Amino acid sequence: NIPRIWPVIDICRAQGWLPDKDFEAVTPATAEELECFHTRAYIDALLDAEKNQALDEIRSKRHKIGTHSNPIYPEIYRRPATAAKASLTAAHYLISGIHTSVFNPSGGTHHGFPDAANGFCFVNDPAIALTTLYKNTSKKIAYIDIDAHHPDGVQDHFSHLKRMILFSIHEEDRWPRTGRKGDIGGGNAHNYPLPRGANDADLNDTLTLNILPRLLDYAPDFIVLQAGADGLEEDPQSGLCYSNHGYWSAVSAFLDLKIPILVLGGGGYNPFTTARAWAGVWGLMIGQNPHTTECVPASRSVLESLHFPHRLGKNIPERWVSRLYDRQ
DSSP, X not given: OOOOHHHHXXXXXXXXXXXXXXXXXXXXXXXXXXXXXSOHHHHHHHHHHHHHSOOOHHHHHHHTOSSSSSOOOTTTTHHHHHHHHHHHHHHHHHHHTSOSEEEETXXXXXXXXXXXXXXXXXXXXXXXXXXXXXXXXXXXXXXXXXSSSOOHHHHHHHTTOTTEEEEEEEETTOTTOOOOTTOOTTTTEEEEEEOTTOOHHHHHHHIIIIIXXXXXXXXXXXXXXXXXXXXXXXXXXXXXXXXXXXXXXXXXXXXXXXXXXXXXXXXXXXXXXXXXXXXXXXXHHTTOOGGGOBOOHHHHHHHHTOOOOSGGGSSOOTHHHHBSSSXX
């Protein structure tokens, strides 16, 4: 229930960064569209869980729906299916060349499995996008994940494919505790776990010394970037210590390659840091400089309206509402 998507949209609009022509709302993906990755039995279980707000014990256990980490809630199908539709639509835009860069902050649910929910991820929209790109083209695809948590659902399904390469920078020994150093999955995965306390310099070194050289050598035709913001220092769900300057620099490194790219959201559990980080991502994508961006009054109002029921939200620092960047 952390407010994340609408604040990003409202901040971007308030800053004058998001004219109507650059925004597209979508309806939920159909069951048939989700079947490119998920099983029909699992999709039907999600539909039934939403309709009845309950699921029988057999299917609950099979599909991991209704657990502590995958609770049943009113929009258990509609919400993730809408995010998946956005990623599906974005993939088709990249294929057609209508757009060469698309941002879906509601996406990035990278833990979901074909037949089961996992880690609050009910529909794996990165997998939907990757499958769409893979099946509708003969081109090479790179999946890059900078979320604090390893993308186990994506790696399990795609790391054996010949036209796919996967990179992940995440916190070591953080749930789901996969993606250890040297883990190549089915052969095409490259994992770079960072220790608790890793900062901007560690992130930059991993990118410049390891990921970017391999990525450039691979020369992908498409990039799907999962840009989870839970590695930021003030996020309660990881021990990584990135500033949003370091985070944006990482995103910029991939945008600067001028390869058709879909950027997704992902983790982010402090609404103030996440909204500012993702608004900055969109700013980068349209040529703005979030590293020096102050909040206009309307943006400040958006941020001041956020509720963060956590000890970090009791006395919020002024910079959380007055500017996008963390520090000079």
